[in-house]
Amino acid sequence: MSAARPGLRRLRSAAGSGGSQTQGRPGVPRQSRRRKSVAIAYEAGQGEGAEPRRARWEPPRWREQLQHIRDMRSSRDAPVDEMGVQTCYDSSAPPEVMRYQVLLALMLSSQTKDQVTSAAMLRLRRRGLSVDSVLQMDDETLGQIIYPVGFWRNKVKYIKQTTAILKQKYGGDIPSTVEELVQLPGVGPKMAHLAMHIAWDSVAGIAVDTHVHRISNRLKWVKKETKSPEETRVALEEWLPRDLWKEINWLLVGFGQQTCLPVKPRCSQCLNQDICPAATRL
Numbered sequence: 566m567s568a569a570r571p572g573l574r575r576l577r578s579a580a581g582s583g584g585s586q587t588q589g590r591p592g593v594p595r596q597s598r599r600r601k602s603v604a605i606a607y608e609a610g611q612g613e614g615a616e617p618r619r620a621r622w623e624p625p626r627w628r629e630q631l632q633h634i635r636d637m638r639s640s641r642d643a644p645v646d647e648m649g650v651q652t653c654y655d656s657s658a659p660p661e662v663m664r665y666q667v668l669l670a671l672m673l674s675s676q677t678k679d680q681v682t683s684a685a686m687l688r689l690r691r692r693g694l695s696v697d698s699v700l701q702m703d704d705e706t707l708g709q710i711i712y713p714v715g716f717w718r719n720k721v722k723y724i725k726q727t728t729a730i731l732k733q734k735y736g737g738d739i740p741s742t743v744e745e746l747v748q749l750p751g752v753g754p755k756m757a758h759l760a761m762h763i764a765w766d767s768v769a770g771i772a773v774d775t776h777v778h779r780i781s782n783r784l785k786w787v788k789k790e791t792k793s794p795e796e797t798r799v800a801l802e803e804w805l806p807r808d809l810w811k812e813i814n815w816l817l818v819g820f821g822q823q824t825c826l827p828v829k830p831r832c833s834q835c836l837n838q839d840i841c842p843a844a845t846r847l
């Protein structure tokens with residue numbers, strides 16, 4: 566599993582690509598200087614005689630629960646902190662190579678422990694990990710290097726396909742939008758959002774993996790039970806303040822690795838045990 570973490574801004578600054586993703590792009594037409602007339606709709610609760618604005622739903626006591634999780638994560642000693650994707654790329658490589666390595670580490674990390682992903686990335690990097698080096702590598706060699714990551718045979722196929730697309734369509738870099746990233750073979754929404762956080766230092770949405778999905782349901786941070794990480798992402802984005810979207814992945818992944826385990830969570834050691842709806846049933 567993987568998480569975004571502060572300190573990775575160098576990727577973007579090294580790339581010289583701060584600011585809006587579309588800023589300065591060739592082909593993006595300049596806005597007309599003529600002022601357009603803009604219709605302004607009155608929000609409910611603002612106009613005379615309007616209905617009072619209804620408070621947006623949010624889970625009771627979530628701020629308290631979140632602070633407890635921050636406290637429990639303060640030592641930053643979970644596997645994700647030491648071996649997560651954000652630790653797997655070569656920070657001295659050119660920016661587009663770093664971004665490619667981030668994407669590759671994310672692809673390897675699915676259904677795979679952080680330790681195994683980290684070791685596979687180290688083996689790949691020893692051979693000079695770049696778009697060109699992977700395209701020159703035969704499938705068997707790539708498989709031998711990344712083994713034993715989960716579903717390694719499928720990942721060999723997806724990595725080769727994705728790398729070829731990056732070379733042909735993106736000049737060897739990775740795309741800078743979630744919409745384009747999820748079009749790549751073997752890249753799902755969680756990976757796409759993490760790639761945006763880590764590689765582009767841009768937050769387009771919450772990266773929800775199995776830990777974030779499980780814990781959000783246990784704490785009832787979703788209005789009604791969700792069945793998939795993607796459903797959880799949508800439910801969380803409805804109420805969680807945007808400035809927490811990046812941090813929440815890192816917090817909950819490590820919390821899920823150390824305390825709120827999938828099976829037999831350590832509720833007796835959890836600061837949320839008195840305010841967690843799931844504590845007594847597990």
Ligand code: SF4
Nearest residue numbers: 825832835838841844
């Ligand atoms: S009390 Fe138990 S189920 Fe609730 S957040 Fe803590 S570890 Fe998870």
